[in-house]
Amino acid sequence: MSWTDERVETLKKMWSEGQSASQIAKELGGVTRNAVIGKVHRLGLSNRTAPGAAAPKPEPKAKPAPKVEAAKPKPAPKPIEPESTPEPAAEAPKPSLPARKQIIPAGQPLPPQPSANEISPEALAKVSEIEKKAKKIGLMELTERTCKWPVGDPATEDFWFCGLPVQQGKPYCEAHVGVAFQPMSARRDRRR
DNA sequence: CCCTGATTCGC
DNA sequence: GCGAATCAGG
Numbered sequence: 001m002s003w004t005d006e007r008v009e010t011l012k013k014m015w016s017e018g019q020s021a022s023q024i025a026k027e028l029g030g031v032t033r034n035a036v037i038g039k040v041h042r043l044g045l046s047n048r049t050a051p052g053a054a055a056p057k058p059e060p061k062a063k064p065a066p067k068v069e070a071a072k073p074k075p076a077p078k079p080i081e082p083e084s085t086p087e088p089a090a091e092a093p094k095p096s097l098p099a100r101k102q103i104i105p106a107g108q109p110l111p112p113q114p115s116a117n118e119i120s121p122e123a124l125a126k127v128s129e130i131e132k133k134a135k136k137i138g139l140m141e142l143t144e145r146t147c148k149w150p151v152g153d154p155a156t157e158d159f160w161f162c163g164l165p166v167q168q169g170k171p172y173c174e175a176h177v178g179v180a181f182q183p184m185s186a187r188r189d190r191r192r
Numbered sequence: 193c194c195c196t197g198a199t200t201c202g203c
Numbered sequence: 204g205c206g207a208a209t210c211a212g213g
Contacts, residue, residue, distance in 0.1 A: 003204085020196065035206050037197060042204065046198080145193055166193075 001030030003039060015040055123178040130175040135163030147173035149180070 001007070007028055014024045021040065022033040040046055131151060135141075137160060142148055147162035148171045164173035172180050 022196080032206070033196090034208080037199095038204090038206050041198075 001028070008039070008043070011036060011039060012043070012045065015045060123175070126175045127179055130164065130173065131162065133164070134160070136160040137163035147171070147176055149173070149176040 003011075010028060011024055014027060015021075015036075019027075020033075021036040025031050025033040025036045028036070134151065135146070136151075137146060139161070141163065142161055145166050147164045147166050149162040150159065151162065152159040162173055162176055164175075166172060167174045167177050170177045170181075
């Protein structure tokens with residue numbers, strides 16, 4: 001396929017409408033989103049905003065340039081930082097020592113199984129609801145993109161993993177992420 | 193993982 | 204000019 005006037009016109013129109021490159025490519029057919037983006041740039045309408053503002057890329061990111069491979073600036077030899085807890089987990093382990101690193105290897109916070117937790121009723125409801133839809137996969141079926149939330153007693157036949165599509169980085173699906181990563185407000189005060 | 197646009201560079 | 208490959212960010 002080539003960029004006929006008509007196709008270019010469609011491209012311009014859709015692009016100005018805010019359509020994504022992939023959508024445009026799909027509409028046009030015979031081209032990939034890369035082609036669309038490339039064309040967009042060549043047409044000079046990359047920036048969907050007013051062309052007046054000019055202060056684009058003062059920093060051209062160095063890339064694999066097989067051409068002139070001169071000197072490699074090696075500024076930061078990686079000074080090991082203390083690195084405090086990057087993301088507060090559900091139950092923050094008390095740092096008994098200031099500069100003490102977490103004992104937890106690389107794992108995500110383990111799923112709090114049963115009732116011991118008081119999570120937002122919402123989340124819980126959501127969980128029990130999705131557990132119906134759960135794929136109930138076995139240990140072997142676990143992949144990088146399956147929710148690894150265990151359900152039931154591992155010592156029983158009645159044990160399975162959620163298996164639903166995980167949320168991006170997380171090890172669990174959305175619903176389970178909701179209960180796994182508590183903001184930190186749980187049972188603050190039990191008016192006992 | 194999915195998606196997005198941006199850039200490079202051989203064709 | 205074209206666009207796949209790659210990068211970078213969400």
